[in-house]
Amino acid sequence: MAEPAACAEIVVRRESGIMEISIRRPERRNALTHPMYAAMTEALAAADAEPAVRVVLLTGVDDCFTAGNDMLEFLQNPPSGNDSPVMRFLDQILNQKKPIVAAVNGPAVGIGTTMLLHCDLVYCGRSARLQMPFVSLGLCPEAGASYLLPQIMGHPRAAQLLLLAETFTGEQAVEYGLANGVFDDGEYLQHAREAAARLAAMPPASVRMTKAFLREAQRETVAKQMRAEGDAFLARLGAPEAREAMMAFMEKRKPDFSRFE
Template identity: 50%
Template sequence: MNETEQSQILSEQSDRICTIRINRPGKKNALTKAMYTALSDALLTAAENREVRVIVLAGHAEIFSSGNDMQDFLKHPPVGEDAPVWRFLKALIDNPKPVVAAVNGIAIGVGTTMLLHCDFVIAGDNAVFQMPFVNIGVCPEAGSSMLFPQLLGHRQAAELLMLGERFDGARAVEFGLVNRVVAADETEAVARELALRLVAQPPEALRTTKRLMKQGQGEAIAAIMQLESDAFVAMLAGGEAREAMTAFVEKRRPDFSSFD
């Protein structure tokens, strides 16, 4: 990983909190293979560090993440369980320590679905969420095809996953994806205040409580993520995805009228 790539994921520790920041604002915090690897490493390091009790995931004042960097993603599709994106999701899902997300601005694709695996999500009043997987000819990922119907019921989940519609922080609170919405310039401060409250709690009791809360979901999430991954990789090579990606590059609306 070169110096530029290293600076795209920043990690700092203070007050027993590890803050991991997505730091590629010039590209709307779009995630590359190298960035997923760095995120995985940062999460695993924080999990193993006895001086860290809480993890905070953050982006920038107007951008959390626009999802995958499409050019990089097409060059390095997520094939196999050791693909960087799946390693990142596993490091997040299996992390024993509380994870707090501070979300400002756009959270698209995996920028939204990763939040399903955080313990707390604080959103700024400028936050916008979207899962446009079907729109680009692929299927949902990160267990979202199971977890969103569980959270919202089938019909509201279908609206978000099949139509790929955007939704704001107020709806995200209604859906149970976000704990609360605050002023955008206070998002990280509120997330840190929450993290400090968690730091003050007995650490083993916190870790045990998190483990017990997630215990019943582990195998089901792993199974649905495998199904999603298999379908996602196959669909990336399909005509619908090619049309969507070509239209994106050509800055036009995709035309799916010729597909069965």
């Protein structure tokens, strides 16, 4: 049954123990704004607090998961501290007690990829295109990606994806250990919902405990790295390199980094 969300672009539905959180801003390729981050954080916190909710399912629209942060908003109103909506969202997803299943298709850019590092099961459509273009935007990794990616896929591949900002497919996400399966575009969401339903039918305390054990050994290290990345990311937002990269993106031109050292 649908219910109002904190903002129109985040739709929250509860059914049979599953809270489905859908990003719905297709006219901007699901680019995330401060109110959208706040709404997702509120929904995730509610999922952990409500006994009837056993599992969270994160989705986008059929042809887009999320293009990442809304560049115009980041230029006009950049996050300014650890209490900003994006940082609160990252803290919530890191510490989420109940399992998160993600259904990903189309663009999954920046945080659209790094948030998957904190999901427990990830299912991709064949049109999924994942990318972490932080360096090309004059920024640095976030969400603990600089620690978690080498742990998951090894340093050479993590460096390739982060330093060169390369786009990779759903099939490659499975190969790299970032996703559980890739399916035809009309089937990936069904598989994600089936996995969420299976989790919702499991003994809930056992599920939460197992998730905690899977994450606990590296939680402190990931949290420390996330804080360091977050501080650097916020500082980089005001750096000349980042301003040039973002302005070039908005103006649809190639950025010029030749004057920077």
